[in-house]
Amino acid sequence: MPTPPCTDPVVLNLWHPLSAVAETAAGQDHTTTLLEEQIGYAWSPDAGARAWRTGATQHQLPTLVRYGYIWTSLGTPPKDLFSIPEYDEPDRRNMNASTIGVHVSAPRAIENFLDMAHFPFVHTDVLGSEPHTEVVEYDVDVSAERDEVLATRCRMFQPKASASSSAGAEVEYVYRVPHPYCSILYKTSGDDPGRKDVIAVFLQPVDQEHVRAHLLLSVLDDAHEDKEIRNFQQSIFGQDKPILENQFPKRLPLDPRSETPIRADKSAVAYRRWLSGKGITYGVIPAGR
Amino acid sequence: MITLFDYELSSDCYQARLALAVLGLHYSRVDVEFYPGREHETEWFTELSPLQQLPVLRDEHTTLYDAQAILVYLAARHDATGTWLPRRDPVLVGEVTQWLGLSRALASSAGAARLHESLGHVTDVTAARARAHTLLRTLDEHLWFGEQEGRSWLCAADHPTIADLAVFPDVALSEEGGVSRIDYPAVRRWTDRVKRIDGFVPRSGLFPGGSAAAPWPR
Ligand SMILES: [Fe+2]
Numbered sequence: 305m306p307t308p309p310c311t312d313p314v315v316l317n318l319w320h321p322l323s324a325v326a327e328t329a330a331g332q333d334h335t336t337t338l339l340e341e342q343i344g345y346a347w348s349p350d351a352g353a354r355a356w357r358t359g360a361t362q363h364q365l366p367t368l369v370r371y372g373y374i375w376t377s378l379g380t381p382p383k384d385l386f387s388i389p390e391y392d393e394p395d396r397r398n399m400n401a402s403t404i405g406v407h408v409s410a411p412r413a414i415e416n417f418l419d420m421a422h423f424p425f426v427h428t429d430v431l432g433s434e435p436h437t438e439v440v441e442y443d444v445d446v447s448a449e450r451d452e453v454l455a456t457r458c459r460m461f462q463p464k465a466s467a468s469s470s471a472g473a474e475v476e477y478v479y480r481v482p483h484p485y486c487s488i489l490y491k492t493s494g495d496d497p498g499r500k501d502v503i504a505v506f507l508q509p510v511d512q513e514h515v516r517a518h519l520l521l522s523v524l525d526d527a528h529e530d531k532e533i534r535n536f537q538q539s540i541f542g543q544d545k546p547i548l549e550n551q552f553p554k555r556l557p558l559d560p561r562s563e564t565p566i567r568a569d570k571s572a573v574a575y576r577r578w579l580s581g582k583g584i585t586y587g588v589i590p591a592g593r
Numbered sequence: 594m595i596t597l598f599d600y601e602l603s604s605d606c607y608q609a610r611l612a613l614a615v616l617g618l619h620y621s622r623v624d625v626e627f628y629p630g631r632e633h634e635t636e637w638f639t640e641l642s643p644l645q646q647l648p649v650l651r652d653e654h655t656t657l658y659d660a661q662a663i664l665v666y667l668a669a670r671h672d673a674t675g676t677w678l679p680r681r682d683p684v685l686v687g688e689v690t691q692w693l694g695l696s697r698a699l700a701s702s703a704g705a706a707r708l709h710e711s712l713g714h715v716t717d718v719t720a721a722r723a724r725a726h727t728l729l730r731t732l733d734e735h736l737w738f739g740e741q742e743g744r745s746w747l748c749a750a751d752h753p754t755i756a757d758l759a760v761f762p763d764v765a766l767s768e769e770g771g772v773s774r775i776d777y778p779a780v781r782r783w784t785d786r787v788k789r790i791d792g793f794v795p796r797s798g799l800f801p802g803g804s805a806a807a808p809w810p811r
Contacts, residue, residue: 327629336713402629405710407771516713531626538628539601542797545711545769 310339310509312586316379318483321506321518322355324400325372337510339378339586347374371520372400373506386452386482390490390502391522399530401519401537408548409587410485410507410515411556411579416548417487417505418479418571420460426543429463433472436461444574452482453578455571466501467536468494468525481575484584485509493524501525503537512587513554517541558584559591595620598641598649600627604704604762605660606648607796608696611758612667615792616677625649628712661693664755676752688748692756699728699763706770707763718771725772729764729780737779745786753790761787765799 310316322336322345330348335358337343342358353367355376368375370385391398406413420439423432442458458477465475478490478500485507490500502522507515519537558580580591597613599606599622613620625647626632633645642649642658649656650663657663668678679685702724708714709721747756765784767774774780787793
């Protein structure tokens with residue numbers, strides 16, 4: 305089934321990630337696909353970022369450089385992107401773990417990112433293990449002021465929570481969804497239990513059923529090389545990828561009756577409701593169709 | 594002491610890990626970050642592997658940089674049973690080598706389609722998928738006829754060989770490149786058999802037993 309080009313004003317007006325700065329050769333033109341359109345972009349330390357629709361180089365699209373990525377918009381975007389204050393803390397290691405193409409809609413990928421119930425089965429002996437399969441009661445809020453979904457007090461026993469953990473521990477998660485296609489999770493740091501590591505997924509919608517998933521890490525870890533930290537997350541993401549690609553339907557159904565929610569899915573229910581409230585139609589199956 | 598220079602998500606590296614595992618060999622891993630670090634293009638790695646290919650195996654004074662060569666070497670050197678590479682049987686040696694060739698063809702078709710989908714590598718993905726389907730159809734037919742004759746593995750032996758280990762990774766991961774195995778039932782039964790080989794190790798994105806990529810029930 306061919307997907308129609310994006311006419312969803314909510315999605316057109318969002319900021320979307322194009323590429324990690326670290327993986328963008330300076331001073332050269334690159335291309336990528338965003339919302340079914342070919343987008344050219346370039347970056348250099350002096351000139352910063354530029355983006356354009358290919359074939360319309362003179363008409364510049366708005367750009368931002370945030371969290372190590374180049375962002376653009378095909379509509380009228382807000383002045384700035386959601387904030388991740390931790391990113392600027394001087395002792396954090398910030399890096400793009402990977403940018404991976406996945407055959408799934410952006411909202412489905414967010415929903416998987418929010419779901420802890422799959423940890424013991426998909427990330428066995430790493431982020432979860434049997435018999436510790438229960439997701440304990442947690443809190444979900446939609447902050448009207450910040451316009452974001454917030455899940456707190458999510459706890460799970462993890463055999464190996466991060467590259468820096470040597471033993472199992474109960475780990476606490478906080479999830480934020482400040483953008484329909486972006487989510488940030490905070491989890492107890494292996495190095496400093498009083499603080500939290502930050503892992504964010506920024507989904508670039510290629511079309512309604514394909515994304516490029518950009519995975520940002522902002523972690524506290526003095527012991528490991530960058531590549532070891534990335535390798536850990538790439539391996540986790542490799543476990544999620546086939547799960548994501550086997551979701552059916554690929555677009556996220558927003559009708560509350562379409563899939564039976566279980567308790568662990570409380571954040572998914574809030575996320576779907578939040579998307580519905582925004583009137584999003586791209587990458588979803590809107591309620592009542 | 595065996596050392597494997599390895600990138601977890603590479604299917605060629607996975608072939609080598611499979612062989613080391615089923616042979617029950619202890620080894621140390623050196624992680625070479627293919628993406629995003631492009632560590633395979635560094636000077637130190639190019640010295641080990643002039644074609645910048647992963648994996649690389651080092652054993653005593655031997656260094657090898659080709660996945661199929663590594664399988665042949667490991668079986669020839671470390672397999673006391675002599676079954677993984679049946680050197681005494683010329684027909685089997687020929688068959689094994691033929692399927693090692695098919696595993697290379699899979700890497701440049703099904704494997705290339707996967708790299709195109711996941712890492713955006715530039716390739717003619719339509720042609721790559723068409724070629725992968727030709728190979729899978731050939732494989733399916735061969736395995737189906739084998740089943741009729743009571744043969745479970747790629748070669749005409751009552752046990753698996755390194756041919757099965759070489760062909761398995763790009764077949765089992767084909768869906769990630771948009772190459773469906775739905776039309777190849779004999780291939781699917783064979784991948785399930787490979788997963789039950791003694792010592793089999795899964796790879797991130799592949800589940801032991803069961804079918805690969807079973808959807809998580811929500
Ligand atoms: Fe996951």
